[in-house]
Amino acid sequence: MTRLSSRIRAARHATDPDGFRRQLIAPMILGSILNPINSSMLAVALIPIGQAFGAPPSQTAWLVSALYLATAVGQPVIGRLVDSYGPRLLYLTGTALVGLAGLLGVFAPNLWVLVLSRVLLGFGTSAAYPASMFLLRAESDRTGLRSPSGILAALSVCGQVIAVIGPTLGGLLIAAGGWHLLFGINVPLSVACLALGARYLPRSADLKETTGVRAAQRTDVAGMALFALTLTAFMLFLMDPRAASWYLPLIGLAAGLAFTLRELRTSEPFIDLRVLRGNAPLLATYGRQLLAYTTAYAFLYGYSQWLEEGRSLSAQSAGLVLLPMSAAAVAITAITGRRAAVRGKLVVGSVVQLVGCAALLLTDGSSPLWLLALIGAVIGIPQGLNGLANQNTLYAQADPARMGSSAGLLRTFMYLGALAASAANAAFFRHGATTDGLHQLSWLLLAVAAVFLVVSVADRSLHRIGRPPAADGNAADTPRPRRIGR
Template identity: 50%
Template structure:
């Protein structure tokens, strides 16, 4: 489960140090290499709730194996890509393939918790938080090492090994679907929904998401027409989901659980800061601070180490509100440090930012994950977990869009300061949302 869950965050972050080498090797300008991020995010935004729904319907083991196979295929296609657009297709396939691991893990943990009577298995959820959120920071470190060893293609080839490992381990160790009857793998809601997957809801969601996200990622007056299909598909999607008995995304669940919606909003704000740091800060270190890809990745390593330490120390503590408050304050401090960067900033300042951001990387992501685990209905935990990832990538897409707009052709220090202000506003919003959420006080 931990192996499957790292596939998405590792591939989302490993590309941060590979964009420049890929552009040079394939003769692609920055506006084209950006699609390597955009394509994965589009696929992920659609694939996370889709895979979560399929996990709830067809079982965690089956979808875990499907996701591993797609990851292996994407690794082969990316490794052999002759040009930038084939590589973009490989990243899209990779996005769908890596979406299965996390909702499968959350589903299996919930089923095992119900079987054993452990309502909130803190140790397991903490381990999952490390592998799904905190470990994403090691992506640039791994990416820099892979590029030094085997060039940029090795950052895609690693998915061949990871996908193959997922297929083997999933077949050997994940529980197989049980025979018809009372089943943890396919509860009654999943069995009745098996024959009527909401295809129309999936299509409408995809049209709306692609339209709106394309506008967000490259905003301009000429692209405002995208609002027409986006809004139309969104309205039709809401009508469809409220009409069918087994919706693709259960809007009734969201309407009846404001606390769950607030957890999703916190995930958006958290990702705006963390991914703005991961992508924007990494680009700035390479283009303005003149650090190599491998050294830029090493600067981010303290975030990973501190995040693991924070999760290890606080994972069994149940006070979600305190974790969110402390984490949001740490984000605000880190964003303030970003605002004082300059082209010759000492390495110690860069490391200080990395260390401070490790605190929310552990605390906030763990708190959001655990909140969704207890707020979602048991039969919908796979879908709820997929939606958590979708909202997280909304924030990631927003940070990517902000970086593109504020940096332009080069990640200058002035652009980094502007991005730091955007991150600061998001961090303050997270603090306000956490402080005013009364439902957290009851957890």
């Protein structure tokens, strides 16, 4: 019996050659795909949901905004809680919330209850990523070795693959059982995460010896509230801009100013804005992230809705038309992912993005399917280039002492781009996902893509990132982040 118990314990703590516990990989990856799968599958479900509840695209756009508003606030908050209490409790709580949100979505009696389920999904799916990053760091401390790069790559690739195949998967699920399945699928995913997490994730008491899990930090509640108020006020106005709502932008500006002042002065800010001081290249990277994801998400949700309403395709057919976009994004990432240089990726990505947005002007209700699929494939190329290049740029430009805060802020700007895209879709599809609305949206995306190109070309610091060291052995070509005051 003793031998059997020892073998079971050994199996549960099996490691790969560098000491990393392999049983942690499954819960980390499964938990980390919850957000991208819920983000991307919805793209082809907005029209069926709108038809079910008699809601126009300007209202169903809140299904997108609600998830990203909750995620933008929830991820930094949960990241702090993970640092204080360890990953297990937050992972299990978050993934349980995902299952409850899925059930609420399945039985939602109206659109606004469905929006509430998306808010819960946003908070629930915010737990797995910071928990996974904590576990990687804990394994590095435990083994005395770097956490294997293959694990990080697996997390990144799985999330990206799920995000780009999401529309096709969503279309197939809708064809199989209606849009309710897109919410119902969260229930088995949640159960699987709970089972794996409860079995394999280490308890906080076991982590204290190697990571020193800290006592609860002071939570910047005021900063969270001001950040949420800023985003919500602007989103309420942008989703339905009219003169009678003049006060909303003023509230947003006032809350944003108060948030900025507080975060710069408090010792433990909700979002550390001090990473921006004296680092113009890093500011440019955040700007590119915002611009890139504004275009990417506006296309994903806008084009999907037009395919179903303007081109009269079923959700399943729309998902299949978007499959070349997914294939192009994955392929270009696989081809260029190991190349450290970023400037070429950003310039090519911005130019191809311009071509793809301009091609939207050629579409109408009779456009052949091959053209629609080709446009998606073209747009997939910058989706595979821009995000990865911005991430690599960040690691070269950020102050190493504030790398965690800098990386978190990069994700925040991605969420802001998604919110801007949602507002744009609501504005141009106010009376339905028409061809005229798509063309108006494409003009905006052309302007955004043009700004992205200008920012990429004008940023001279990009030339040095990823270049080989000078022949004399000096690292002159590698940019050294400017260290900023604490």
